[in-house]
Amino acid sequence: xxxxxxxxxxxxxxxxxxxxxxxxxxxxxxxxxxxxxxxxxxxxxxxxxxxxxxxxxxxxxxxxxxxxxxxxxxxxxxxxxxxxxxxxxxxxxxxxxxxxxxxxxxxxxxxxxxxxxxxxxxxxxxxxxxxxxxxxxxxxxxxxxxxxxxxxxxxxxxxxxxxxxxxxxxxxxxxxxxxxxxxxxxxxxxxxxxxxxxxxxxxxxxxxxxxxxxxxxxxxxxxxxxxxxxxxxxxxxxxxxxxxxxxxxxxxxxxxxxxxxxxxxxxxxxxxxxxxxxxxxxxxxxxxxxxxxxxxxxxxxxxxxxxxxxxxxxxxxxxxxxxxxxxxxxxxxxxxxxxxxxxxxxxx
Numbered sequence: 001x002x003x004x005x006x007x008x009x010x011x012x013x014x015x016x017x018x019x020x021x022x023x024x025x026x027x028x029x030x031x032x033x034x035x036x037x038x039x040x041x042x043x044x045x046x047x048x049x050x051x052x053x054x055x056x057x058x059x060x061x062x063x064x065x066x067x068x069x070x071x072x073x074x075x076x077x078x079x080x081x082x083x084x085x086x087x088x089x090x091x092x093x094x095x096x097x098x099x100x101x102x103x104x105x106x107x108x109x110x111x112x113x114x115x116x117x118x119x120x121x122x123x124x125x126x127x128x129x130x131x132x133x134x135x136x137x138x139x140x141x142x143x144x145x146x147x148x149x150x151x152x153x154x155x156x157x158x159x160x161x162x163x164x165x166x167x168x169x170x171x172x173x174x175x176x177x178x179x180x181x182x183x184x185x186x187x188x189x190x191x192x193x194x195x196x197x198x199x200x201x202x203x204x205x206x207x208x209x210x211x212x213x214x215x216x217x218x219x220x221x222x223x224x225x226x227x228x229x230x231x232x233x234x235x236x237x238x239x240x241x242x243x244x245x246x247x248x249x250x251x252x253x254x255x256x257x258x259x260x261x262x263x264x265x266x267x268x269x270x271x272x273x274x275x276x277x278x279x280x281x282x283x284x285x286x287x288x289x290x291x292x293x294x295x296x297x298x299x300x301x302x303x304x305x306x307x308x309x310x311x312x313x314x315x316x317x318x319x320x321x322x323x324x325x326x327x328x329x330x331x332x333x334x335x336x337x338x339x340x341x342x343x344x345x346x347x348x
């Protein structure tokens with residue numbers, strides 16, 4: 001696609017310029033590709049989600065300590081450590097232990113009832129100590145252990161990290177580049193050319209899509225081969241979800257940068273847009289934890305729709321037809337944001 005002088009179409013030239021600019025910024029390459037992998041690796045090590053992980057229990061040093069420690073160590077479900085009485089509260093606060101046992105007749109349990117891990121540690125430790133004291137079960141239940149594919153925290157986390165990364169790179173790579181060009185008076189020069197406003201804005205979205213396959217493939221491939229994360233759905237469906245999500249956040253980035261005149265202004269707008277979605281949209285924990293009246297608002301956010309769609313495809317094997325509600329939310333955000341950006345965009 002060339003003009004009479006043999007040059008490429010303005011849209012192609014602008015897209016290639018965006019592509020070259022990105023590659024010349026090693027910081028952008030790191031935050032787009034390396035950072036989400038490092039984050040997934042760190043959280044995957046912290047929350048492995050496989051095997052029977054013993055719960056950390058502290059025993060206060062003093063009279064009766066040896067008997068309690070010996071009883072707890074008989075249980076493979078408990079990881080015992082001794083702590084001084086003055087360090088007990090700090091150990092609980094910092095999560096070094098989930099329960100502190102104070103030896104005595106009977107022993108005392110110190111724990112935080114608002115933490116599920118502490119309540120579990122209390123049950124496990126109490127069972128071990130009761131058995132050591134001679135308690136006999138009246139009957140023994142039959143255990144049927146089921147480990148469903150994708151039930152680990154890392155499996156649930158990676159789709160959220162993927163959505164968060166697409167949101168962040170979509171907003172920053174588009175919004176920052178436009179405002180940076182405006183502050184350097186480059187947009188005024190482009191105003192004197194026959195280039196259309198729509199071609200200029202669309203070039204940012206197209207350049208964003210060039211890196212999308214690498215961005216998605218790097219994180220998903222890493223999680224799959226390093227942590228064994230399952231991918232139940234079609235890679236084509238996964239790619240389609242990523243494409244719509246990238247267009248949605250690319251459009252939002254265009255809108256936020258349409259009138260901003262300084263880097264500080266657009267940074268504030270983007271942080272104000274991303275912060276609620278970081279918290280509400282189910283990146284690190286489920287959005288179902290929030291009260292019911294907030295749920296309609298949460299599900300109207302583009303990151304919530306993107307994360308839900310990623311998890312449906314990767315963990316449940318959902319088809320394209322099953323993703324109608326999420327796709328509609330993302331498409332509406334993309335269309336409305338791009339249309340508004342095209343309307344209110346200013347060169348200076």
